[in-house]
Amino acid sequence: MEKEQTLIYGIRSVKEAIESEKSLNRVYIQRGLKGASAFDLIKTLNRKDIEISYVPIEKLNRFTLKNHQGVVATISPIKFLNIDDLSEIVEKKKESAVILILDQLSDVRNFGAIVRTAECSAVDCIVIQSSGSAPVNGDTIKTSSGAVFNVPICKVSHIKDAIFLLKQFDIKIFGASEKADKNIYQVKFKGAQGIIMGSEDKGLV
Numbered sequence: 001m002e003k004e005q006t007l008i009y010g011i012r013s014v015k016e017a018i019e020s021e022k023s024l025n026r027v028y029i030q031r032g033l034k035g036a037s038a039f040d041l042i043k044t045l046n047r048k049d050i051e052i053s054y055v056p057i058e059k060l061n062r063f064t065l066k067n068h069q070g071v072v073a074t075i076s077p078i079k080f081l082n083i084d085d086l087s088e089i090v091e092k093k094k095e096s097a098v099i100l101i102l103d104q105l106s107d108v109r110n111f112g113a114i115v116r117t118a119e120c121s122a123v124d125c126i127v128i129q130s131s132g133s134a135p136v137n138g139d140t141i142k143t144s145s146g147a148v149f150n151v152p153i154c155k156v157s158h159i160k161d162a163i164f165l166l167k168q169f170d171i172k173i174f175g176a177s178e179k180a181d182k183n184i185y186q187v188k189f190k191g192a193q194g195i196i197m198g199s200e201d202k203g204l205v
Contacts, residue, residue: 006075009068011037018044023076025135026051030060030070041071049130049157076136081125081154083161089125089152094169097192101127103159104198108134112143119147127154127162166194
C-alpha cells in the first residue's frame, strides 16, 4: 500500500475527483468489476491517461473496509503539469531551458532524490510518463526534502511526446547512461537541453 496518500473510494467519488481536475496517482479497480458506471469510469481514466491497476478485492479492503464499490484511488499531493504546460515553459526559456526526462523510474526514493538534485541544479521541469512511473507520496516528499513542491513535474502519455516537443524547439537531447565515459557534471552544456535518464542510469552522459 502506498504510504501517506489521500484515498478516495467509490465510483462516483473518483469520477468527481477527475472532473475537479485532481491529480490522481493511480486508480485501483477490482478485477472483473462490471456495470455501466464502472465501464464509464474506466473509459474516462484511459482518456485522461490515469494509471489503472486491476487488483483482487482483498487489496481494496486493505485500503478501506468502507463501501468502495470496487474502486479506490490515491491523490497526489502536488498538481502535475501536462504537455501544454511543458510547451509554455520551453517557449519562455527556449534559449536556456533544462528539462529532465525520467524514463520508467519506479522507485519513489530514487525519484525523490533526483527531484532534490534537480532543484539544486536549476532544472526547469521534470517529465515523467503517466504509467509505470513512481508516484508522488510521503516517501517521495521526504526523500526530496520537499523539492517536489518547488520543481514543476509534467506527466505525459509517452516519453516520446516530450522528446518530440523539445525537438520542435530545437532543444538538444542528451541520454544518460551508466556506460558513459563522463559524469554529467563534467559536461559543459550550452543553451537549452533535455536530459533523458532511465531507471538504471547514474547521472552519466
